[in-house]
Amino acid sequence: MTIWNKAERAGLYCGLFLLCHGIAPHLADGQTGNPAAVASLGKSIYESKCVACHGKEGKGNGPAAAVLSPRPRDFTEGKYKFRSTESGSIPTDEDLLNTVSVGLHATAMPDWKPFIGDDSLKAVVAYVKSFSIRFTRETPKLITVGGAVPSSPASIAAGKNTYDKLQCGGCHGVDGAGKGAVTTEFQDDWGYDLKPTNLTEPWTFRGGSAPRDIYLRFTTGIDGSPMPSFAGSATSHEMWDLANYVVSIGRKPVWTMNETEVIEFYSHLESRAKLDPVSRGKYLVKTVGCEFCHSPVKEDGGMIEELRFAGGQRWDLYPFDNVVSYNLTSDKETGLGNWTDEQIKTLLTKGIRRNGSRMIPYPMPWPAFASLKADDLNAIVAYLRTIPPVYNRIPDPQSPNIFSYFWGKFKVLVLKKDIPLHVFPGNAGTAKEKTMSEIDARMRQSAGEGRQ
Ligand code: HEC
Ligand code: HEC
Ligand code: HEC
Incomplete structure (x- = not known):
């Protein structure tokens, strides 16, 4: 079984931006007019910088895609958001070049201009276009912009x-x-x-x-x-x-406000949040990233979509035994469906399970939730209740074997060995047969695509 460690995962999820930037290849002098050289440059830039999010086949399903909102674009449809062309039309080359150069603010899409040269930017845009047949069949229909009216x-x-x-x-x-x-x-x-x-x-x-x-x-x-x-x-x-x-x-952005403005701004936000606890809870759960840990992952590190929030991600937590994340969906048998609000809150803020046993403070980061305000805690519970049920039975937590525990502690504290941290791909829980066969079919399909 391939095991990939936390550092790799952290690198994938959080450091994509850094990982994706390196020394980029570029065209040799006089090659800008050579279509074969441009195509091969475009492909190599794409495969080193864009696949993690947009996927090898341009389907917007790279390993990092499942944790991003909005999702990376699926290039195979030729459907683009930021254009200077009519609704439904393909974008112009300049539109695409602009997006790739300056990036898309407030999303994971980086600005590439500082990292790759002009010829490479053009080549990668041409490569992106090659994923959709629309670019060979249609011409962009420009919108007409009337003469500007100055602001007054x-x-x-x-x-x-x-x-x-x-x-x-x-x-x-x-x-x-x-x-x-x-x-x-x-x-x-x-x-x-x-x-x-x-x-x-x-x-x-x-x-x-x-x-x-x-x-x-x-x-x-x-x-x-x-x-x-x-x-x-x-x-x-x-x-x-x-x-x-x-x-x-x-x-005014918060970073330009004075103290009074900041206080007023946040109290206004807080009073709005109280009116809609489910949205507030969703926002908190997404920000904390409960689902990164509470969903099983595939070999390539991408999330198994069908089991989002259904737990089953297994961590090797040496010197402790393996831990498996819990099913957070509202399933009554295997998820949080039969937990009371108080039980969920006690677990989140004190690390105490339903049966009274205690969790260690890692990897489930309950100590970080201990100081959540009552409103925010209620909001998290309110949102968790809305997650549709998915059956996935998680094995009971194990207490560490006392001998291996002490040997492990000795290695870490006395021999100063690093704590190895592995995340295992696959679901460590037991899901319904139908769910599993859907997952298998999907995985076979994407493995097949990867080989083409
Ligand atoms: C870290 C993830 C990530 C990487 C790496 C990335 N993108 Fe994106 N990209 C996104 C996301 C997310 C969106 C969709 C944003 C949205 O819908 O608002 C996007 C959208 C796009 C779009 C569509 C814009 C539109 O008008 O619809 C293009 C074109 C694009 N990316 C090109 C690239 C190219 C070329 C590369 C590599 C040089 C690249 N991206 C690398 C995340 C990424
Ligand atoms: C049916 C709902 C709807 C209506 C009506 C609507 N919008 Fe939007 N608008 C959206 C959504 C949804 C988004 C975000 C789209 C996305 O993230 O891909 C958006 C995004 C935007 C953006 C941000 C674009 C960017 O660069 O990121 C602007 C500006 C905007 N709308 C202006 C307007 C204006 C002005 C009007 C009226 C003429 C309008 N919208 C009417 C739903 C709507
Ligand atoms: C860094 C990874 C991580 C994050 C983030 C995380 N969890 Fe956990 N969680 C775990 C792991 C691993 C376990 C299993 C721990 C154990 O058995 O000791 C767990 C256990 C749990 C349990 C059940 C414990 C039991 O066995 O009874 C609940 C409920 C839970 N987490 C809720 C949440 C919620 C809600 C969030 C977000 C607000 C969250 N977790 C964020 C990793 C994480």
């Missing part, structure tokens, strides 16, 4: 009217930050959760935060997401006013 109080006021007329608030809220939105829970075309962007936080806009960028976003739409195109719904003048309005509602 009058233009901003008119833009507010357009914001209301086009009902941007239905998804983004009357204040651009979600207040009074009809719904803020969406899914993208690939079935993954998606939130409407908070329009008061322009530093998170992936397509740029200048008026022209914003103008393009709502006239081109964000393909693959519920954000529609509003092309033709208002005059070009009104569109510019709207872009100026969106720029005007950008709030």
Whole structure:
């Protein structure tokens, strides 16, 4: 069995950014016009820098994909979010080059410009395009952008009217930050959760935060997401006013606030969070990353999707015995379905299991949860209750064998050996037969694809 250690995992999940950047190959002088040299350069850049997230076949399913939100793009469909082209059209080369150069803020997609040269950027863009047949069959349909209207109080006021007329608030809220939105829970075309962007936080806009960028976003739409195109719904003048309005509602980032502003800002956030504990709990659980540990992994380190949150990840915890993470889904037999709120909270803050036994403070990081505020703890429990049940029976925790425990301690403390830390691939729990056969089929399919 291949065993890959924690350092590798940490490297994969947290240090992808660093790992992906190295000395990049580039074209020799005079080779920029040579298609074979460009193709081979594009492939080699792609395989060293992009596969971890976008996958070898460009399907957006690299080993790191399952832990990222939003997901890395699936290039095989030729469907792109940040374009200067009509809704549904393929992007231009400049659009792609721009995305790859400056990255996508507030997502895992890095900015590559500082790390790879111009010829390499162009070559990798050409390689990305080669995953979809659309680029050989279609031409990009450029959107027409009318003459710019400079920002002014009058233009901003008119833009507010357009914001209301086009009902941007239905998804983004009357204040651009979600207040009074009809719904803020969406899914993208690939079935993954998606939130409407908070329009008061322009530093998170992936397509740029200048008026022209914003103008393009709502006239081109964000393909693959519920954000529609509003092309033709208002005059070009009104569109510019709207872009100026969106720029005007950008709030101060926390890092530029003074003390009073920071206190006021966070108390406002807190009072909003109380109104929606499930969303707050989801946010906390995702931030802490409970599912990184509480889902089993494949050989390549990617998560076994069908068992997300269903536990079964096994760690070799020398000098202790192996530990297996628990099933956090709401399954009544094997998950948290029959735990009381108090039992979950006691476990999270004190490390005491339902049967009264105690957990060591590692790898389950319960000491870090000990000081969670009551509201946040309630919110976590509220969200855990909403995770659909998945049957996966986890073996009972073992107490360490006293002799190997002391021998291990001796090795670590006296002989100063490093503590080896292994994560085993595969599910250490017992899932339902149907779930297992689905997983097997998926794994066979992706192994087959890898060999092509
Ligand atoms: C650490 C993970 C990661 C790596 C490495 C990475 N990407 Fe991405 N990439 C993403 C994510 C996540 C998205 C989707 C963001 C979104 O939907 O907002 C994305 C989106 C894209 C898009 C689509 C933009 C659009 O308009 O829809 C392109 C093109 C792209 N990446 C190219 C690349 C190339 C080329 C490389 C390698 C040089 C690369 N990426 C490496 C995570 C990554
Ligand atoms: C049906 C819901 C919906 C409506 C209506 C809507 N949006 Fe969006 N908007 C979204 C979603 C969802 C996203 C995030 C998409 C993503 O992450 O891929 C988004 C993203 C954005 C972004 C961020 C783009 C970036 O660069 O990251 C801007 C700006 C924006 N919307 C402006 C507007 C404006 C202005 C209007 C009205 C003309 C509007 N939206 C109407 C759902 C909506
Ligand atoms: C760094 C990895 C890691 C993270 C992050 C993590 N856990 Fe755990 N958790 C574990 C492991 C490993 C075990 C099994 C420990 C044992 O048996 O001693 C465990 C055990 C548990 C148990 C059950 C213990 C039992 O056997 O009765 C619950 C419930 C639990 N975790 C909830 C959570 C929640 C909720 C979060 C996020 C807020 C979380 N965990 C985050 C690794 C982790």
